Amino acid sequence: MSDVAHAAGVSTMTVSNVLTGRRRVSTQTRTRVERAAADLGYELNLTARHLRAGRTDTVALAVPFFDHPYFGELAARLARLLAPEGRHLVVEQTGPSREAELAAVTRARWQLYDGVLLSVVGMTAADLDDLRTSVPLVLLGEQQMPARYDHVRMDNVGGARLATAHLLATGARRIAVVGGAEPSADAGMMPARTLGWALAHEDAGAAAEPGLVVRAPADLASGREAVRRIVRDGIAFDAVLAVTDTLAAGVLAGLAEAGLRVPDDVQVVGFDNLASSELTVPALSTVDPGHEHLATEALRLLDVAVARGPGRGADGAADAPRHVTAPAELVLRATTRERRG
Amino acid sequence: MSDVAHAAGVSTMTVSNVLTGRRRVSTQTRTRVERAAADLGYELNLTARHLRAGRTDTVALAVPFFDHPYFGELAARLARLLAPEGRHLVVEQTGPSREAELAAVTRARWQLYDGVLLSVVGMTAADLDDLRTSVPLVLLGEQQMPARYDHVRMDNVGGARLATAHLLATGARRIAVVGGAEPSADAGMMPARTLGWALAHEDAGAAAEPGLVVRAPADLASGREAVRRIVRDGIAFDAVLAVTDTLAAGVLAGLAEAGLRVPDDVQVVGFDNLASSELTVPALSTVDPGHEHLATEALRLLDVAVARGPGRGADGAADAPRHVTAPAELVLRATTRERRG
């Protein structure tokens, strides 16, 4: 910067003022400085600016996996919201296991950003309780989180309940939950969605049979595998609630393999409303967890946290953290039948 | 840091030495310092370190879209390769249009990283020619790039040729190219893959009919739309080469909609070998563009560029840039028939 200043015959401070536009500079010197900067191919050093000014105009999204479409879509949505304000999003990976996630979270890397949106999957509330960081933090969580963080969550229970209710209303009687778990409101995404399934049965006065809860890791191959298992075990079912769209895609593959027609023999509903779910065969009915709402709210909370300054994230003296739940919505496509009556 | 130093009764330099382990420190002082740091909840400031030491142990991957599975998978692969060395990957989005991509590229943001892997899509060689940056840069490109950059590319022409050859060998006679374009080796991904299609026909002494080149943007909905269009226009075809797996997924949906059986009536081959392609119905045959090879080579080139120091990226004095082409490979699944004989 001093080179540019020298070339333009001014002080570095003036160069800084020209480049950031923070203070008035006469048109004359401004053009001189701009010319000098262009001639020298000068580029502002963002690291130095960050150190001095404390601002990076960059928000990080920390996700457990890079290669899950859900996170890609989330990142794209956030980037689209930040771009008009001249801010940037970078995506970091926390790690595929709970241990890795924990290790990543402990890292000091987050100081590099104005704020961090942490998408939590494997970590428990207890893990997060230990977490100390001075960086403004907003959790994007599936589950219940320690109260002292700002937190935006999707309505897992409500969404699954909605979907299951629709299946029941269309005549389904034996609804398998692929990716299910022990029903619980605050033990993670799978238990929560399973709870929604159970509650919908209760609402309808129907029995939620535990034998229809099919455990499966949330990846592509498992959905197909789960169907194979149900069929092999001779368990009767006329509908599937897949706890993620990814699992649902596998389920559709498995059903096709087994010669079962969708939605005539078996109805299927997913959860997440991924972009790709519109193009499964048949097009997947699914639960939209309020993506847009979730993204805007997360950024709004983060902005507030950033505005009230860093270093207050962890200590009790900070303002009361906000908790927001995005409303889930049912998206009906071709893997479900029409509601009767 | 000086707080910690004070608490431990040593100088800041000693604290630094303890924390980085760069120099010997007596066990006694080391434990004192570690205790003090822990007590105060001290965290090293990476921004300051970066400014002084010039190293961040962070590599950026800049992609045009966050929400395309191809990039997610690429990021995951790179992160997996970097993790064991204690280095980090962050993903940035350059932008959805050529203009946005160009603007992002011009930004000074890249100084924040030790090096940048730039995944180029919309930009032309001419755009890149203007690009000045002092940061070590490796291009991950579909197409021909200015020679002065290190560059890892996939074999678009060869891969499409391979796939088309297989279709011809299994008896296909009218192979539509969905996402096709004017054949050309250096005008982008679509023209290159279309060229491979044309060359395979030439190899087999068959005619590559221009009427079978179906233009389509590379998104999910377009594949289905393309099939609708071909069918509506009454164009005869017995196979589809989709230039991306994403398009292929749409094509499968379109074929199902049209009542055409795969692979009996129409064979389909994609390109990219996305993880999700294994689970289409039927499972997609596709071209693997040498993902793993591509990722390792890109990092190897970047490491060399980083090692020979920054600031040499753009000027002619640097070592000769390397260009690597990853070998494409055909992955046969259920959307193609067996080769005859």
Add this chain to the structure above:
DNA sequence: GGGCAGGAGTTTATCGATATAATCGCGCTG
């Protein structure tokens, strides 16, 4: 003409860590 307002530009200190050179002890040797 004195004084004051305010625009344009400069000086100085600082953000937090680290490379480098200097310093301090202390044991050992000729």
Add this chain to the structure above:
DNA sequence: CAGCGCGATTATATCGATAAACTCCTGCCC
């Protein structure tokens, strides 16, 4: 016992930008 070597520790300068205070100057009002 002077002097040397060497490991441990410290003082200082520095990375590059910017906030804040300060100087200078012009114009204008009373």
